[in-house]
Amino acid sequence: MTKTDTIxxxxxxxxxxxxxxxxxxxxxxxxSGTRIIDTEGTSYLDLTAGWAVANIGYSREEVAKVxxxxxxxxxxxxxxxxxxxxxxxxxxxxxxxxPGTFExxxxxxxxxxxxxxxxxxxxxxxxxxxxxxxxxxxxxxQTMGASSLSGHAAQSMFEGRGNVVKIxxxxxxxxxxxxxxxxxxxxIHFVKEVFATVCPPGDTAGVIxxxxxxDGGMVLPPEGFLQALSEICDQHGIYLILDEVxxxxxxxxxxxxxxxxxxxxxxxxxxxxxxxxxxxxAVIGRKEIMDAVPAGHMFTASGNPISTAAAIENLSxxxxxxxxSNATERGNQFLTGLKEIKKKYNFIGDVRxxxxxxxIEIVESESNQPDPLVTAAICYRSYELGLLVYTVGIHGxxxxxxxxxxxxxxxxxxxxxxxxxxxxxxxxxxxDYAKLEEYTGWG
Numbered sequence: 001m002t003k004t005d006t007i008x009x010x011x012x013x014x015x016x017x018x019x020x021x022x023x024x025x026x027x028x029x030x031x032s033g034t035r036i037i038d039t040e041g042t043s044y045l046d047l048t049a050g051w052a053v054a055n056i057g058y059s060r061e062e063v064a065k066v067x068x069x070x071x072x073x074x075x076x077x078x079x080x081x082x083x084x085x086x087x088x089x090x091x092x093x094x095x096x097x098x099p100g101t102f103e104x105x106x107x108x109x110x111x112x113x114x115x116x117x118x119x120x121x122x123x124x125x126x127x128x129x130x131x132x133x134x135x136x137x138x139x140x141x142q143t144m145g146a147s148s149l150s151g152h153a154a155q156s157m158f159e160g161r162g163n164v165v166k167i168x169x170x171x172x173x174x175x176x177x178x179x180x181x182x183x184x185x186x187x188i189h190f191v192k193e194v195f196a197t198v199c200p201p202g203d204t205a206g207v208i209x210x211x212x213x214x215d216g217g218m219v220l221p222p223e224g225f226l227q228a229l230s231e232i233c234d235q236h237g238i239y240l241i242l243d244e245v246x247x248x249x250x251x252x253x254x255x256x257x258x259x260x261x262x263x264x265x266x267x268x269x270x271x272x273x274x275x276x277x278x279x280x281x282a283v284i285g286r287k288e289i290m291d292a293v294p295a296g297h298m299f300t301a302s303g304n305p306i307s308t309a310a311a312i313e314n315l316s317x318x319x320x321x322x323x324x325s326n327a328t329e330r331g332n333q334f335l336t337g338l339k340e341i342k343k344k345y346n347f348i349g350d351v352r353x354x355x356x357x358x359x360i361e362i363v364e365s366e367s368n369q370p371d372p373l374v375t376a377a378i379c380y381r382s383y384e385l386g387l388l389v390y391t392v393g394i395h396g397x398x399x400x401x402x403x404x405x406x407x408x409x410x411x412x413x414x415x416x417x418x419x420x421x422x423x424x425x426x427x428x429x430x431x432d433y434a435k436l437e438e439y440t441g442w443g
Contacts, residue, residue, distance in 0.1 A: 024383035031058035055273035079303035086308035105290035108303030112245035112271035113141030115281040120145025126292035127205035137216030201236035211257035217393030218359025252355035253328035276314035280307035323405040358401035370395035
């Protein structure tokens with residue numbers, strides 16, 4: 001039995017399945033830049049960034065030094081009662097990169113889940129209204145309030161709070177109505193129907209949405225939808241919240257994905273990549289939202305000096321290395337290459353994305369229906385060839401490409417070559433589906 005086999009078997013025995021989402025039999029020993037090394041010494045080009053956490057790449061010396069120096073100077077102070085300078089410095093930086101001239105404040109947490117829990121709790125109080133609106137396919141987190149806001153199939157078995165009304169996310173490839181014309185108009189009409197029936201505007205505190213619905217399948221809304229939604233929220237005095245946990249902080253070529261649509265939300269949720277691998281999340285929002293309940297959402301270790309120091313350095317690297325420009329250039333290279341590959345394989349139904357947030361939707365060739373099994377096979381075969389990619393989507397049939405923003409032109413070409421080789425092997429039947437027994441991801 002290999003070292004990897006031993007670790008995987010011990011994990012099955014010792015670790016709760018509540019923490020398990022597996023796509024291939026890998027155990028990681030180390031990582032650097034865009035590469036992951038498993039416990040057998042095999043190197044993989046990583047297109048996941050650990051679920052979009054490692055935006056600046058893995059094991060950056062600059063961040064390691066900041067963490068080490070900060071720990072020696074001040075290993076911990078509770079930001080609840082005795083804050084450090086790193087907390088205010090990071091808050092100031094986040095406010096400076098977020099659009100909007102209104103007065104803002106910042107809340108710190110550990111993950112996207114507790115940040116969206118803040119939204120779930122504070123938005124109704126700040127608005128003096130009870131109801132919230134979110135979208136089918138959305139994924140906002142695992143805590144009760146965040147899970148209640150989510151509309152992902154993976155969370156359907158859990159009972160949530162009863163104040164959330166879920167509506168269809170406008171999907172141009174797979175529209176909720178089955179009709180592909182006028183998707184934006186269909187979605188806005190649905191919003192208005194909801195307001196006229198089950199969720200009156202006067203009772204609605206906020207609408208939370210992802211500018212790109214990532215775990216829902218890397219779905220981009222049609223052009224103009226976010227602007228129209230923003231205008232409706234403004235008309236009725238409803239707070240608009242953008243969840244940028246996965247696609248924010250440079251991934252789409254701008255600090256925030258919603259900036260491509262020229263809107264200004266009332267609150268922005270960030271996490272994952274904020275700490276360059278160290279747990280931290282944040283909400284940046286209007287002062288009246290952030291101060292709605294003093295001492296209302298506290299965690300002892302939130303905003304701690306280690307995490308905030310790492311986040312400050314992380315944002316600095318994104319700016320100094322022009323990683324947003326690289327995300328745009330390499331994203332265009334990926335999309336161009338993937339669309340060429342799509343021409344060769346009938347099971348690739350759609351290629352879509354913005355910057356380095358890209359989805360490849362896999363379908364049954366004849367019916368165009370989702371094909372999660374072939375998706376899992378391509379994912380697993382890519383791993384065997386030295387490429388790490390994960391699957392997402394409410395049907396589990398979308399290959400997600402979210403590599404570190406430092407990925408190079410040569411590495412993108414390498415990734416395209418490996419993806420095409422994996423698709424060819426699956427298309428030719430050169431894959432043993434029995435391997436997928438424990439590795440179908442969300443399935």
